[in-house]
Amino acid sequence: MSSQPFTVVITGAASGIGAAISQQLMAVPGKNLILLDRQADTLAELAATAPPGVVVETLAIDLTNTEQLTSGLSPLLADNSIHELVISHGIADENQLDQCEIWDKVLLTNLTSVQRLLAVLEPRLADGASVVIVSSILGLIGKKANSAYCASKHGLLGLVKATALDLASRRIRVNAVLPSWVDTPMLRREVRRQADLTGIAEADMLRRIKKRIPLRSMVEANDVAHAIQFLLSAQSRMITAQSLVIDGGDGCGL
Structure with missing residues (x-):
């Protein structure tokens, strides 16, 4: 049996879905959590709610900065592997087609930084690890004044499918959740x-x-977090490259 701790990394952990899944996983014995977000104070408050004996590390970080990511995570991970990875950070700035600065910002935060994160962490993922990425129902449909956000969330689904195939030989599963009206x-x-x-x-x-x-x-943040927990767990061992919609039936039609 491995002597390494069971390590979970969660991005966007300070609020919303990220905070909900962090709190749920804190209640699972034997998991060491590394929580990432820009909001240092909120991260510290969240970590302080961990039950006795649960190890929670926090890192206030700009995930669009790859150098900061590498230098910040290395000492926290030490020689340990990552067994579960939840990527839930993102922004939802609206834009018109000619607002290229907003487009660049949203795509960098919601899509490119996720690819960079996976590139940095892939060597640290344990064989049999599980990765869950939070996309959106807008990864399947469009919305007025949201071309950047929709493109970023559509792009995540392509990234999930391709990365799942890339990592399948190591039994690493990669899935997405697509919440609506959370x-x-x-x-x-x-x-x-x-x-x-x-x-x-x-x-x-x-x-x-x-x-x-x-x-x-x-949809409540905890609803999404429960779905994430399922996709992280061994109960979903044959599920990979999939997109789970969580919308209360909103997308089923009129």
Whole structure:
């Protein structure tokens, strides 16, 4: 039996889906977590909630900076392998087609930095490891004023499929989750912005969102985290290169 600790790396861990999966995995005995995000204070607060005996390391980092990633992670990993990797960081800036600066920023953060992260960490992944990448329902469909975000999330699905094939010989599985209308701080900011633009009350805007979802409820971050846990686990040992939609039936039709 290996004497190495069971190591989990989670990006975007400070809030939303990243925080939810971090909290869920903290409750699993025997896992050592390395949490990455730009928000140092929030990461520290999250790590402080870990149960006794659970090892949680944090790294405040700009994941678009490959050199910072390599130099920051190396001392935390030491000689240990990574058994589970959850990539959940991203931004959702809207853009028009001619707003190239926003396009570059979104693609760098949501897609290119994920490829760079995988390139850096691939040699450290244990044989039989599991990787889950958080994409979006907008990885399958389009949305007005979101060409950069949609392109980045579509691109992640191609990256998942190709990387899954690249790593299959080592029994490393790579999958994606595609949530829709997740009740996170990011979504709440977007709802407030849309409410201000349209003159509709924020509460009414939220009711409209829920009404269009067949299960009549917004997806919670914990719903997505539970799906991630399944894809990380041995229960999904024959699932790879797949995209799991979590949308309460929103995408099934009218």
